[in-house]
Amino acid sequence: MGAGVTGDGVALEQLRKRVRAGGAEKYHAANSAKGKLFARERVALLVDEGSFVEDGLYANALAEGLPADGVVTGTATIDGRQVCLMANDSTVKAGSWGARTAEKIIRIIERAYDNGVPMVYLVDSAGARITDQVELFPGRRGAGKIFWNQVRASGSIPQVCALFGPSAAGGAYIPAFCDVVAMVDGNASMYLGSDRMVEMVTGEKTTLEAMGGAKVHCAESGVGHFLCKSEAEALDVVKRYLSYLPANWTQAPPTAPAKHAPEKADLAALVPASERQAFDMRRYVRGLLDEGSFFEIQALWAKELTVGFGRLNGEVVGVVGNNSMFKGGVLFVDSADKATRFVQLCDAFNVPLLFLSDVPGFMVGSAVEKQGIIRHGAKMITAISEATVPKICVVVRKAYGAGLYAMAGPGFEPDATIALPTAKIAVMGAEAAVNAVYANKIAAIEDEAERAAFVAAKRAEYERDIDIVRLASELVIDAIVEPHELRAELVRRFAAAGGKERHFSRRRHGVTPV
Numbered sequence: 338m339g340a341g342v343t344g345d346g347v348a349l350e351q352l353r354k355r356v357r358a359g360g361a362e363k364y365h366a367a368n369s370a371k372g373k374l375f376a377r378e379r380v381a382l383l384v385d386e387g388s389f390v391e392d393g394l395y396a397n398a399l400a401e402g403l404p405a406d407g408v409v410t411g412t413a414t415i416d417g418r419q420v421c422l423m424a425n426d427s428t429v430k431a432g433s434w435g436a437r438t439a440e441k442i443i444r445i446i447e448r449a450y451d452n453g454v455p456m457v458y459l460v461d462s463a464g465a466r467i468t469d470q471v472e473l474f475p476g477r478r479g480a481g482k483i484f485w486n487q488v489r490a491s492g493s494i495p496q497v498c499a500l501f502g503p504s505a506a507g508g509a510y511i512p513a514f515c516d517v518v519a520m521v522d523g524n525a526s527m528y529l530g531s532d533r534m535v536e537m538v539t540g541e542k543t544t545l546e547a548m549g550g551a552k553v554h555c556a557e558s559g560v561g562h563f564l565c566k567s568e569a570e571a572l573d574v575v576k577r578y579l580s581y582l583p584a585n586w587t588q589a590p591p592t593a594p595a596k597h598a599p600e601k602a603d604l605a606a607l608v609p610a611s612e613r614q615a616f617d618m619r620r621y622v623r624g625l626l627d628e629g630s631f632f633e634i635q636a637l638w639a640k641e642l643t644v645g646f647g648r649l650n651g652e653v654v655g656v657v658g659n660n661s662m663f664k665g666g667v668l669f670v671d672s673a674d675k676a677t678r679f680v681q682l683c684d685a686f687n688v689p690l691l692f693l694s695d696v697p698g699f700m701v702g703s704a705v706e707k708q709g710i711i712r713h714g715a716k717m718i719t720a721i722s723e724a725t726v727p728k729i730c731v732v733v734r735k736a737y738g739a740g741l742y743a744m745a746g747p748g749f750e751p752d753a754t755i756a757l758p759t760a761k762i763a764v765m766g767a768e769a770a771v772n773a774v775y776a777n778k779i780a781a782i783e784d785e786a787e788r789a790a791f792v793a794a795k796r797a798e799y800e801r802d803i804d805i806v807r808l809a810s811e812l813v814i815d816a817i818v819e820p821h822e823l824r825a826e827l828v829r830r831f832a833a834a835g836g837k838e839r840h841f842s843r844r845r846h847g848v849t850p851v
């Protein structure tokens with residue numbers, strides 16, 4: 338065999354060119370018409386220029402009927418930090434996985450895990466290549482091994498997915514096993530059965546977009562985390578996500594120069610005194626953290642709870658805050674799940690947790706009981722209990738009922754429980770409490786004025802009982818902090834908690850109420 342020439346006589350350079358070009362022109366044109374980039378263009382946009390080292394370029398290069406394999410894999414740097422990546426090429430059999438495709442994906446995840454570096458998935462795939470199923474599907478290194486590797490890597494290295502097109506059937510699990518998924522609106526979709534299959538099995542007439550489009554998953558199912566307007570935006574989300582996380586679970590998150598403009602954020606003015614008046618916790622978070630650092634995750638789903646990364650004096654923190662602008666900040670099934678996942682994410686990657694509580698408690702009623710609110714609430718409280726990273730709970734306005742527990746209240750080993758001077762901590766709000774205890778007595782008072790006076794007196798009594806200074810004097814809370822001093826207090830307290838011993842329980846793992 339001569340230099341630059343393969344066994345079947347095709348010049349190596351020509352072969353490389355052909356393989357790098359992916360599928361036939363008609364598939365490229367179809368993608369362009371939908372505003373989709375080629376897999377290699379996506380990689381080039383994501384990684385530092387000249388840093389990409391590809392593996393398995395020649396996979397399937399000699400296969401009949403295939404121009405290339407259908408996935409691009411390799412290592413690169415993003416903002417100077419090493420990553421491993423895979424990018425489906427949807428111009429080859431709709432990005433479906435043949436046997437070589439699966440092997441390449443398995444190898445790159447194994448590499449990321451072994452090297453302790455993040456794994457990036459750029460997904461646009463029809464799932465298993467049905468025509469290759471014997472080689473691909475059932476074996477020890479078949480498609481299932483992709484998921485096995487993802488599960489093994491979960492919490493060990495960051496795994497992030499940008500989804501640009503379909504992610505069908507088995508393919509839908511790749512995003513699902515990632516920490517977060519960015520979806521491009523209009524093109525990205527995830528579903529277990531295609532619209533054709535759904536109609537065949539259930540008779541339902543639907544579309545990929547209506548059943549598993551980006552809006553559905555980012556706002557309704559919670560499987561997607563970021564709804565992006567363009568592919569470039571989705572790739573930026575990947576970069577930004579990684580900028581808050583260490584390369585792996587043994588390392589600390591990367592620090593950045595501190596940026597804050599305290600004069601811009603009048604935190605006291607942001608919180609209305611009346612509990613009946615809502616305020617946007619996201620504004621509060623932005624005012625408290627380093628300027629421009631708040632990176633909200635799942636902003637469109639379960640909006641009564643806001644979660645995301647940010648920086649305090651340059652150090653990464655994970656924020657969990659109740660947002661009374663939506664459903665009064667009450668915790669529901671989805672918000673409990675949202676918190677659980679985010680707390681686990683932070684705990685896995687050494688990101689300290691800041692809880693900003695303004696919670697009336699968990700939702701009550703037959704609808705949520707049927708959805709298993711108890712199970713979901715227990716799951717959230719499990720995650721809070723098991724998290725051993727530094728945790729600080731700030732009661733911004735209120736923490737009522739099991740909401741106090743879910744927001745890392747005093748019983749959950751927080752490094753501190755802090756309250757603002759106007760905050761309230763109680764088993765429930767005054768109105769509900771008076772009604773719960775004195776309902777019979779109130780009903781028995783016939784005179785309206787007398788009844789109102791009785792209720793007011795009992796309410797005042799209750800308010801005295803839960804007075805925040807009283808709770809501080811009983812050592813329930815560690816400090817009462819003025820709003821303008823909160824940021825500095827948090828910076829000092831997180832710094833002090835940095836060397837914390839991280840061990841929770843003598844066991845293999847708990848039996849989580851999932």
Ligand SMILES: CCC(=O)SCCNC(=O)CCNC(=O)[C@H](O)C(C)(C)COP(=O)(O)OP(=O)(O)OC[C@H]1O[C@@H](n2cnc3c(N)ncnc32)[C@H](O)[C@@H]1OP(=O)(O)O
Binds near residue numbers: 531
């Ligand atoms: C672990 C279990 C699994 O994952 S089972 C996987 C099941 N997968 C599916 O049911 C998805 C079937 N495919 C689709 O629904 C569509 O192809 C999707 C993904 C929506 C893309 O549509 P579109 O962009 O219009 O492409 P297309 O349908 O014209 O296909 C282009 C060429 O690719 C092929 N293709 C597609 N999917 C597969 C597949 N899963 N296995 C094998 N080949 C597949 C099509 O046959 C088509 O090939 P050709 O252009 O006719 O040569």
